[in-house]
Amino acid sequence: MxxxxxxxxxxxxxxxxxxxxxxxxxxxxxxxxxxxxxxxxxxxxxxxxxxxxxxxxxxxxxxxxxxxxxxxxxxxxxxxxxxxxxxxxxxxxxxxxxxxxxxxxxxxxxxxxxxxxxxxxxxxxxxxxxxxxxxxxxxxxxxxxxxxxxxxxxxxxxxxxxxxxxxxxxxxxxxxxxxxxxxxxxxxxxxxxxxxxxxxxxxxxxxxxxxxxxPEKEATLLLSFAKLEEADNFVREMRGSQLIPSSIETLNAIAVQKMKYAISMPPNGNYLVAIGLEGVAESIDRQIFEMSEIGKKHGILEAVTLYSEKHQAFWIAIRDFSKGLTEKCPNLISLKSNFLISKSGEMLESYEKITQGLGIDGAFISHAGNGILYSYILPAKNFRSKIESLVELIGKLTFEAMKNEGNLVVESSPLSIKKKVDVWGxxxxxxxxxxxxxxxxxxxxxxxxxxxxxxx
Amino acid sequence: MKQEELKTLLYDEIAKCNRCGFCLAHCPIYTIMGREWATPRGKNALVRAIIEGKIGWTPEIEDTLFRCTGCRLCTQTCFPAVETNQGVLAGRACLADMHQYPKIVDRVVEALENNFNISDEPNEDRTLWMDFLKNVPEHMYQKEKAEVVYFVGCVAAFFPLVQKIPQAFVQVLDKSKVDFTILGGEEWCCGFPLIQMGMEEKMQKLVEHNQEKVKQVSAKTVVFACPSCFHTWKEKYNTNAELLHSTQYMERLINEKKIVFNNGFNKTVTYHDPCDLGRNSKVFDPPRNILNAIPGLKLVEMANNRQLCNCCGGGGDLEMIDPELSAAIAERKIQEIQDTGAEVVVTSCQQCIRTISGYARKKEIDLKVMDITEVVLEAMGS
Amino acid sequence: MDREKMVEELVKLVGKENVLSSETDLYLYGYDASLFRGKPDCIVLPGSTEEVSKIVKFAHEAGVHVVGRGSGTNLSGGTIPTQGGIVVHFSRMNRILEIDIENQRAVVEPGVFTLALKNALARYGYVYQPDPASEKVSTFGGNFGENSGGPHCLKYGVTTNHILGAEVVLYNGDVVHVGGKTLDNPGYDLTGVLVGSEGTLGIATKLILRIMPKPEAVKTMLAIYNTLEDAGKTVSAIIGDGIVPATLEMLDRLTIKAVEESIHAGFPLDAEAVLIIELDGLKDGMERLAERIMEICKKNNVREVKAAKTEAERMQLWAGRKGAFGAIARLRPNYLVCDGTVPRTKLPEVLTKVMEVGRKYDLSIANVFHAGDGNLHPLILFDERNEEELRKVHLAGSEIMKLCAEAGGTISGEHGIGTEKKKEMLFVFTPQDIGAMKKVKMAFDPEDIYNPGKVLPEIQE
CATH class of the missing domain: 3.30.465.10 (Uridine Diphospho-n-acetylenolpyruvylglucosamine Reductase; domain 3)
Structure with a gap:
C-alpha cells in the first residue's frame, strides 16, 4: 500500500x-x-x-x-x-x-x-x-x-x-x-x-x-443625494446624533445600479444612503421622521421607506452584493478597506476618483458608521492586459486606507492578481x-x- | 503617645480600612504625589503595620504622616468612614514622643512657649493690624466687659496678607452695633498647631488661659473668623460661652437686620468651603445664605463643593511642612475655581486665602480672593 | 540581582525621585484590595512609553519580574508582587491624550481614572460605557488588565467591547501597536487577548477606547421586595419578556443595611432585596417599557417600585450601589468578594446554596450582584485579624466558586483570577484548556517576566 x-x-x-x-x-x-x-x-x-x-x-x-x-x-x-x-x-x-x-x-x-x-x-x-x-x-x-x-x-x-x-x-x-x-x-x-x-x-x-x-419593529430609510459631499454631511450628522440606527450604508451609483434587481424603485441620485432601523416601535417612526428632516437640510433628492419583505430583501441584496456579480463578472475583485470613521466620505470620493482615473468600474458600499468600505472592482473584458493596472489600483487604494490609519484586504480576486499582491495589505x-x-x-x-x- | 496607646485607641478604627482604594480619587496629597504612601489607604496601612509590629518608625513614615492636610475628604468619601486623620495625628503623637519630626516643629513649639503665638513676634504685636485702620475707637477694641469676644487667631493677627480679615470684621461688627472685644495681647494661640504636631498635651496651658480670659470679659459668645481656632475650641475647650464662626454670626446679624446691605456686590463669585469649617465643623449653609442675601451677587458652585470641597493645600499646617506640595495642591484648586468662570473666589478662612492667593501671586495668575467678611463689609457700604 | 544595583540602574532610566525602594515603600506596594500580600524589590513610576520600554528591557536582561499597577483596587490579588520584582506604578502616566469625537475614540494613558475620562467626555455629550463600581479610581490600565465589568455591561458589554487598540510593551521592551482606532485590522485579535490577561502578557502604555453619544433618555427604577427569590424571578422574567434593560442590579438586606449606614441612598431597611433597573436609549416607548417592567415586578410580588424623579435621586441610588463593597466594613472590617457568574436563571438556586455555605462555616454573607448578567458578588464578612475566621473564609470562598462552576457558570465574571482563584481554575477548565492558555503566555512572554504566578495554575503537561 x-x-x-x-x-x-x-x-x-x-x-x-x-x-x-x-x-x-x-x-x-x-x-x-x-x-x-x-x-x-x-x-x-x-x-x-x-x-x-x-x-x-x-x-x-x-x-x-x-x-x-x-x-x-x-x-x-x-x-x-x-x-x-x-x-x-x-x-x-x-x-x-x-x-x-x-x-x-x-x-x-x-x-x-x-x-x-x-x-x-x-x-x-x-x-x-x-x-x-x-x-x-x-x-x-x-x-x-x-x-x-x-x-x-x-x-x-x-x-x-x-x-x-x-x-x-x-x-x-x-x-x-x-x-x-x-x-x-x-x-x-x-x-x-x-x-x-x-x-x-x-x-x-x-x-x-x-x-x-x-426587535419590535424594523424599517429601512433610503435617501438619495446628488453629491457625495451632501450624503457625507448627512451621515456625519447621523453619527454624532443620539439617534440609534442599526446600520448606515452609503452606496455609489454603480453599486445602486447593480442592486436594481433587489430594489424595485431605487430613489434617483448618484449616492444612496441606506439606514436600517430596528427597536421599539415608537422609536422607528420618530427616527424616520427626524432623519428625513435632517436629510432635507443636506439636500436629499428622494426619500423612500421600506418595511417587511421589501426591507428584508433590500438588506439581503446589500449583504450578498457580490453574489449577483460573480456570475456576470468572473474577474470580480472584492476589497475591504478600513479607516477612521470620519473619513468615510473622503475615502469613497478618493476610491471613485482612482478607479475612474484608470477607467475601471467600481461599485462601492460603505459601512459609513464603522469606517469600513467594500469595493467591488469590475474589470472590463480584456482582463489579462489589465492585470498590471489592477495591481497598481489595489496599491493606490491600500495607500489611501493607510493614510487614514487603516488597511486594505483583498477578499477575493482572480489568482493572477492574488499572486502579485499581499491580500492582507x-x-x-x-x-x-x-x-x-x-x-x-x-x-x-x-x-x-x-x-x-x-x-x- | 506610646505605641501601645495607639493600638488601644485606633486599631479597630484603622482595621475598618479594607484597602478598596476609593480614597485615592479624592486625597489631595495623592493627586499630586501619585505614590502609595501619600494615600489615606497607605497611611492606614502604615499605622496598622506599626500597631501590628510589622514595620518600625522609619524616616519615610515620618514624611508620610506629616503630609496630610487633615481635610478629611477621605473619611467623607470612605464608605466605612475610616478616620484616617485620627490615625495620622496619633502617629505624629508617637513620633513626638520619640522626638522624631520635621525640624520646623521645634521652632513652632518654641515660638508658642515663648510668645504664645506661632510667629516670632512678641504677643503684644497681635493688634498691629489696627495701624492701617481708620476711626479705631479709643479702647482699641479691647474692653473689660463685652457680650462678644472676637478671637482673632495668630495667622490673621500677624500675617500681613490676611490682616484684612480682622480689619474688615471689626468694621462689620462696629457697623452692626455689636458689643464686642478682642483679647489683644492676652489672646494666646488656640493650640491647633500643637494638635497637628502631635503634642496635644502641651496645649493645656493655652486652653486654660484663653478660657479664663473669655470668662473675665463675661462674654456670652466667642466668634472666630478662623475655622481652625473655631474647630479647636469646639473640640478641645470647655466653656459656657456660645462658639460661633464669623459666618454663623454674620448670618444671625443679617436675620436680625443688624447687617444691612446698602451697596450690594455686583459680581459672580464662587465659594470655597474651608475644611475645618465645612467638612470638619459642618458649617455649609451660613456662608451661602450670607452671599445669597447680598444684592447683585451671583453665587456659582465649584464642581466639588460643600462636603466634597477640595482642600486648598494649606490645611493641617502642610504649608509649613512642605510648601511645594501645598502649592501644587493650590494650583489644582485654582484650576477648579477658574473653571467656574467666577470673578471672585470667596472663602472664610485666612489660611485658604494665604494658600490660594499666595500661589496665584507667585504664578501671576489673575485671581481675586476675598474673605467673606470683606465681601460683607463692601456690600454694607456706608 | 541585588536590590541596590537594581535601584541604581533604574534611577538612571527614570530619575531618582521615580524609584522607590525603602522598606516602607516595599510594604506599601505589597497589598491591593484583596486579602493577599507580597513584597516587591522596588517600585518605579515611569512617565512615558519610552521609560516603560527601558524599564522592561532592563528587567528582561536582568531576569527580574515586572508587575504593573494602577490604583491597586484589584480584588483577586492580581497586583500583588508574589514573586518580588519591579512594580510599575502608572500614576504619572495619567493623561487623556486625545478625545476624538468625530472618530468616536479616546486615547488615554494607563493611569487615567475611568471617571476622569467620563467627566471629560460629558462636555461633548459623549460616554465611555463600562462602569466598574470603582470607576472613580480604577485606571484604564487596570480595566484593560482585568476586563472590568460594571452594571451597564448588561446592555453595553464589558471593557473588551470598548477597547479597540493599545500600545503595548512586550516582555523584552519592544513596543508594538495592537488594534487601532480603526476596526477589523487584519491579523489575530491581540487586543482581545490582552484585555483581561491580568498583566501577564504585556503592559499597555496607551489605550484606544470606543466612545459614543450619550443616550437621549434614561429611566431608573428601584424595585423593593420582601423576598430575595421574588427579586431573582423578576430578573429572569424581564429578560424572558424580551426586554434588555441597561442595568439589572440586586442588593440584599445585609448590604442595604451597610449602605444606608454609609449614605442615605434610599434603600428601605426592612426590604429583603432591591433591584435597580435602568433603561436608557431613545425616549420613545421608554415609558411603555417601564410600565411593562413594573407589571412584571408586580406579577413577582414586588412591594413597591419607585422611579428616580431627579438626576440627583438617580445618582444617589447609584452611589449606594457603587459604594456597597466599602460600606460592608460598617458591619465587619473585611470581606471576601466571590465573583462567580452563572446563567441568570440559575441565580435563585445558587443563591440559596451560597447562604448554606455561610451557615456551614458560620459566616455572614451579604449579596450585591449584577443580576442581569448572572454575576454574583457574595461578600463573606469577617475580621482578617482572626486567623481561624480567615481560614474558614478561604474555604467558603472556594466552595462558592465550586457551586457556581457546577451550575454551568464560572469562577470570575469581572474581578479576575489573580492570586486568589488559580487552583479554582480547574473547576472550569481541563489541563488541555490551561495548556492552550500557557501557549499564549509563551508566545507573548516566553521568559515569564510579567506578573508571574498569576491566572494559570500549575498543570502536569
Whole structure:
C-alpha cells in the first residue's frame, strides 16, 4: 500500500468509510486557488475532529478547514492542502437557552438555520449577526473570517457576541474557552484569538453566543443625494446624533445600479444612503421622521421607506452584493478597506476618483458608521492586459486606507492578481507576536498554511 | 503617645480600612504625589503595620504622616468612614514622643512657649493690624466687659496678607452695633498647631488661659473668623460661652437686620468651603445664605463643593511642612475655581486665602480672593 | 540581582525621585484590595512609553519580574508582587491624550481614572460605557488588565467591547501597536487577548477606547421586595419578556443595611432585596417599557417600585450601589468578594446554596450582584485579624466558586483570577484548556517576566 493510502486509511478508521472522500472529481471541486486536496473528511463529532487532527499532526499532513465554502477564495494562496476538514456534519444546536439569551451550536450550522430556530422561541430571539450569504455561510466560517454585515453598527461583530468556544487545537486537544455566561474573565479570552484567525490556530467546533430578543419593529430609510459631499454631511450628522440606527450604508451609483434587481424603485441620485432601523416601535417612526428632516437640510433628492419583505430583501441584496456579480463578472475583485470613521466620505470620493482615473468600474458600499468600505472592482473584458493596472489600483487604494490609519484586504480576486499582491495589505508592528502565537500553538504548521497574514 | 496607646485607641478604627482604594480619587496629597504612601489607604496601612509590629518608625513614615492636610475628604468619601486623620495625628503623637519630626516643629513649639503665638513676634504685636485702620475707637477694641469676644487667631493677627480679615470684621461688627472685644495681647494661640504636631498635651496651658480670659470679659459668645481656632475650641475647650464662626454670626446679624446691605456686590463669585469649617465643623449653609442675601451677587458652585470641597493645600499646617506640595495642591484648586468662570473666589478662612492667593501671586495668575467678611463689609457700604 | 544595583540602574532610566525602594515603600506596594500580600524589590513610576520600554528591557536582561499597577483596587490579588520584582506604578502616566469625537475614540494613558475620562467626555455629550463600581479610581490600565465589568455591561458589554487598540510593551521592551482606532485590522485579535490577561502578557502604555453619544433618555427604577427569590424571578422574567434593560442590579438586606449606614441612598431597611433597573436609549416607548417592567415586578410580588424623579435621586441610588463593597466594613472590617457568574436563571438556586455555605462555616454573607448578567458578588464578612475566621473564609470562598462552576457558570465574571482563584481554575477548565492558555503566555512572554504566578495554575503537561 502506498504511503499516503496508509495515512488515509487511518482516517477511514477514525470517522468511517463514508466520511472520507478521495474521488478525484470531487476533490477538484474543493480546490483552492488551484491547489487540490488529497482527501476530504467530514467528522461527525468533536472527538472525531480531535482524532483526525491529532493524526494529521503526527503525520504532518496539512489541513484546511471548510464549512460551506463561501469564503474559500479569501486569504492567501494555500501552501499545500492534504486534507480538507469539512464541518458539514457538525450541525447541531447543542444548547438553546433563550431565557438566558445564549445559544450553543456546532460550527457546521448555517446562520439561517440558527436564526429560524431562534425566531420560533417565545416572542422570538436572534443572533445579531448579518454577514453575507447567511443561507449558506456556517457559524464556523463566519467566526474564522470575522465576517460581518451592516447591522454591526448597532450590535457589533463576532468579538462582541461570542462567549464560548470548543476548538480542536493542532495537537488534537479539545480546548474549551469561555463558557455560557455573558461575563467571564476566568483565564485568557481565547475566543478572541480564534475570531478572524482563518482556521490557522484550531478547528472551531462549537460556539456559544449572546442572543437578543427580536426587535419590535424594523424599517429601512433610503435617501438619495446628488453629491457625495451632501450624503457625507448627512451621515456625519447621523453619527454624532443620539439617534440609534442599526446600520448606515452609503452606496455609489454603480453599486445602486447593480442592486436594481433587489430594489424595485431605487430613489434617483448618484449616492444612496441606506439606514436600517430596528427597536421599539415608537422609536422607528420618530427616527424616520427626524432623519428625513435632517436629510432635507443636506439636500436629499428622494426619500423612500421600506418595511417587511421589501426591507428584508433590500438588506439581503446589500449583504450578498457580490453574489449577483460573480456570475456576470468572473474577474470580480472584492476589497475591504478600513479607516477612521470620519473619513468615510473622503475615502469613497478618493476610491471613485482612482478607479475612474484608470477607467475601471467600481461599485462601492460603505459601512459609513464603522469606517469600513467594500469595493467591488469590475474589470472590463480584456482582463489579462489589465492585470498590471489592477495591481497598481489595489496599491493606490491600500495607500489611501493607510493614510487614514487603516488597511486594505483583498477578499477575493482572480489568482493572477492574488499572486502579485499581499491580500492582507500592509503588515503591522504586532506581526511578530502574531507569528509567535502561530508557532506556539501550531508548531508543526499544519493548519491552513499560507492563507493568513504574513503567509502564516 | 506610646505605641501601645495607639493600638488601644485606633486599631479597630484603622482595621475598618479594607484597602478598596476609593480614597485615592479624592486625597489631595495623592493627586499630586501619585505614590502609595501619600494615600489615606497607605497611611492606614502604615499605622496598622506599626500597631501590628510589622514595620518600625522609619524616616519615610515620618514624611508620610506629616503630609496630610487633615481635610478629611477621605473619611467623607470612605464608605466605612475610616478616620484616617485620627490615625495620622496619633502617629505624629508617637513620633513626638520619640522626638522624631520635621525640624520646623521645634521652632513652632518654641515660638508658642515663648510668645504664645506661632510667629516670632512678641504677643503684644497681635493688634498691629489696627495701624492701617481708620476711626479705631479709643479702647482699641479691647474692653473689660463685652457680650462678644472676637478671637482673632495668630495667622490673621500677624500675617500681613490676611490682616484684612480682622480689619474688615471689626468694621462689620462696629457697623452692626455689636458689643464686642478682642483679647489683644492676652489672646494666646488656640493650640491647633500643637494638635497637628502631635503634642496635644502641651496645649493645656493655652486652653486654660484663653478660657479664663473669655470668662473675665463675661462674654456670652466667642466668634472666630478662623475655622481652625473655631474647630479647636469646639473640640478641645470647655466653656459656657456660645462658639460661633464669623459666618454663623454674620448670618444671625443679617436675620436680625443688624447687617444691612446698602451697596450690594455686583459680581459672580464662587465659594470655597474651608475644611475645618465645612467638612470638619459642618458649617455649609451660613456662608451661602450670607452671599445669597447680598444684592447683585451671583453665587456659582465649584464642581466639588460643600462636603466634597477640595482642600486648598494649606490645611493641617502642610504649608509649613512642605510648601511645594501645598502649592501644587493650590494650583489644582485654582484650576477648579477658574473653571467656574467666577470673578471672585470667596472663602472664610485666612489660611485658604494665604494658600490660594499666595500661589496665584507667585504664578501671576489673575485671581481675586476675598474673605467673606470683606465681601460683607463692601456690600454694607456706608 | 541585588536590590541596590537594581535601584541604581533604574534611577538612571527614570530619575531618582521615580524609584522607590525603602522598606516602607516595599510594604506599601505589597497589598491591593484583596486579602493577599507580597513584597516587591522596588517600585518605579515611569512617565512615558519610552521609560516603560527601558524599564522592561532592563528587567528582561536582568531576569527580574515586572508587575504593573494602577490604583491597586484589584480584588483577586492580581497586583500583588508574589514573586518580588519591579512594580510599575502608572500614576504619572495619567493623561487623556486625545478625545476624538468625530472618530468616536479616546486615547488615554494607563493611569487615567475611568471617571476622569467620563467627566471629560460629558462636555461633548459623549460616554465611555463600562462602569466598574470603582470607576472613580480604577485606571484604564487596570480595566484593560482585568476586563472590568460594571452594571451597564448588561446592555453595553464589558471593557473588551470598548477597547479597540493599545500600545503595548512586550516582555523584552519592544513596543508594538495592537488594534487601532480603526476596526477589523487584519491579523489575530491581540487586543482581545490582552484585555483581561491580568498583566501577564504585556503592559499597555496607551489605550484606544470606543466612545459614543450619550443616550437621549434614561429611566431608573428601584424595585423593593420582601423576598430575595421574588427579586431573582423578576430578573429572569424581564429578560424572558424580551426586554434588555441597561442595568439589572440586586442588593440584599445585609448590604442595604451597610449602605444606608454609609449614605442615605434610599434603600428601605426592612426590604429583603432591591433591584435597580435602568433603561436608557431613545425616549420613545421608554415609558411603555417601564410600565411593562413594573407589571412584571408586580406579577413577582414586588412591594413597591419607585422611579428616580431627579438626576440627583438617580445618582444617589447609584452611589449606594457603587459604594456597597466599602460600606460592608460598617458591619465587619473585611470581606471576601466571590465573583462567580452563572446563567441568570440559575441565580435563585445558587443563591440559596451560597447562604448554606455561610451557615456551614458560620459566616455572614451579604449579596450585591449584577443580576442581569448572572454575576454574583457574595461578600463573606469577617475580621482578617482572626486567623481561624480567615481560614474558614478561604474555604467558603472556594466552595462558592465550586457551586457556581457546577451550575454551568464560572469562577470570575469581572474581578479576575489573580492570586486568589488559580487552583479554582480547574473547576472550569481541563489541563488541555490551561495548556492552550500557557501557549499564549509563551508566545507573548516566553521568559515569564510579567506578573508571574498569576491566572494559570500549575498543570502536569
Amino acid at each position: 502506498p504511503k499516503t493510502d496508509k495515512l488515509f486509511s487511518k482516517l477511514r478508521e477514525i470517522i468511517g468509510e463514508a466520511n472520507v472522500i478521495q474521488d478525484p472529481d470531487k476533490l477538484k471541486a474543493y480546490a483552492i486557488d488551484g491547489k487540490k486536496p488529497k482527501v476530504i473528511v467530514s467528522p461527525g463529532t468533536i472527538d472525531e475532529v480531535s482524532k483526525v487532527v491529532a493524526h494529521a499532526n503526527q503525520q504532518h499532513l496539512f489541513i484546511t478547514p471548510r464549512g460551506n465554502g463561501t469564503k474559500m477564495g479569501m486569504g492567501g494562496i494555500p501552501k499545500k492542502i492534504d486534507i480538507i476538514l469539512s464541518t458539514s456534519q457538525l450541525n447541531r444546536i447543542t444548547d438553546s437557552d433563550c431565557e438566558n439569551l445564549t445559544l450553543s451550536a456546532e460550527s457546521g450550522m448555517t446562520l439561517d438555520e440558527v436564526q429560524k430556530s431562534l425566531a420560533k422561541v417565545g416572542k422570538g430571539y436572534f443572533l445579531p449577526l448579518d454577514p453575507p450569504f447567511t443561507e449558506k455561510a456556517t457559524l464556523g466560517g463566519i467566526i474564522a473570517t470575522n465576517s460581518s454585515g451592516p447591522k454591526r453598527l448597532l450590535y457589533g461583530t463576532v468579538r462582541d457576541l461570542i462567549i464560548g468556544a470548543k476548538t480542536v487545537f493542532p495537537n488534537g486537544d479539545i480546548v474549551v474557552s469561555g463558557g455560557k455566561t455573558v461575563k467571564n474573565v476566568s483565564g485568557y479570552d481565547m475566543c478572541k484569538l480564534l475570531i478572524g484567525s482563518y482556521g490557522t490556530l484550531g478547528i472551531l467546533c462549537e460556539m456559544t453566543f449572546k442572543l437578543l430578543p427580536l 500592509q503588515s503591522r508592528s504586532d506581526y511578530l507576536v502574531v507569528r509567535r502565537l502561530k508557532e506556539q500553538i501550531d508548531p508543526g504548521g499544519i493548519l491552513n498554511i499560507g492563507r493568513f497574514v504574513g503567509g502564516i
